[in-house]
Amino acid sequence: GNSVTQMEGPVTLSEEAFLTINCTYTATGYPSLFWYVQYPGEGLQLLLKATKADDKGSNKGFEATYRKETTSFHLEKGSVQVSDSAVYFCALSDAGGGSEKLVFGKGTKLTVNP
Amino acid sequence: DSGVTQTPKHLITATGQRVTLRCSPRSGDLSVYWYQQSLDQGLQFLIQYYNGEERAKGNILERFSAQQFPDLHSELNLSSLELGDSALYFCASSVGVSKGGGTQYFGPGTRLLVL
Numbered sequence: 088g089n090s091v092t093q094m095e096g097p098v099t100l101s102e103e104a105f106l107t108i109n110c111t112y113t114a115t116g117y118p119s120l121f122w123y124v125q126y127p128g129e130g131l132q133l134l135l136k137a138t139k140a141d142d143k144g145s146n147k148g149f150e151a152t153y154r155k156e157t158t159s160f161h162l163e164k165g166s167v168q169v170s171d172s173a174v175y176f177c178a179l180s181d182a183g184g185g186s187e188k189l190v191f192g193k194g195t196k197l198t199v200n201p
Numbered sequence: 202d203s204g205v206t207q208t209p210k211h212l213i214t215a216t217g218q219r220v221t222l223r224c225s226p227r228s229g230d231l232s233v234y235w236y237q238q239s240l241d242q243g244l245q246f247l248i249q250y251y252n253g254e255e256r257a258k259g260n261i262l263e264r265f266s267a268q269q270f271p272d273l274h275s276e277l278n279l280s281s282l283e284l285g286d287s288a289l290y291f292c293a294s295s296v297g298v299s300k301g302g303g304t305q306y307f308g309p310g311t312r313l314l315v316l
Binding site for chain 2: 121123129130131132133136176187188189190191193194
């Protein structure tokens with residue numbers, strides 16, 4: 088079945104450091120790929136998405152490129168802030184079968200220190 | 202604010218009991234999804250409804266059931282509760298099924314604690 092593998096955390100960085108969170112997937116068909124973020128005590132918020140190969144999703148300084156050849160969707164940010172501290176989830180959806188249920192990775196907790 | 206509402210925010214109950222979690226989707230969204238987030242299992246898809254009809258089932262226990270009403274709100278019923286059912290339950294909604302990968306918007310979740 089479809090699956091998502093994320094780098095294990097936690098990740099601790101200093102403010103203004105470069106961030107990479109690795110995400111690879113296994114899927115049949117052509118899934119859409121997502122990054123969701125969960126701030127402490129809150130629900131999931133969509134951070135960015137990409138729906139086909141070579142698409143780049145971007146939002147709030149975060150970027151991720153859909154790489155079909157390496158089945159990857161790594162999340163990057165050039166300069167993190169304390170306010171980026173949260174748990175980040177990589178996910179895929181496959182609309183085959185009439186459902187767009189999301190399959191999530193286990194999440195990566197990011198802490199940014201001032 | 203995603204526009205998806207969930208009630209209650211917190212629920213504390215005892216083993217063997219039954220609870221109902223409620224979700225109101227964003228205005229105009231026809232699909233509702235339920236997910237369970239627990240420390241050991243992570244985020245798992247439970248069930249999806251589209252315009253009142255069950256569309257897909259995931260790892261949902263037989264003790265759990267859901268439905269979507271004509272006004273499109275949804276309820277997740279959990280019965281014969283066990284300690285292991287303690288988790289955060291999220292509802293998400295999207296416009297519907299689309300090949301482009303419809304975005305799911307998540308509610309704030311209901312935190313269930315079974316004692």
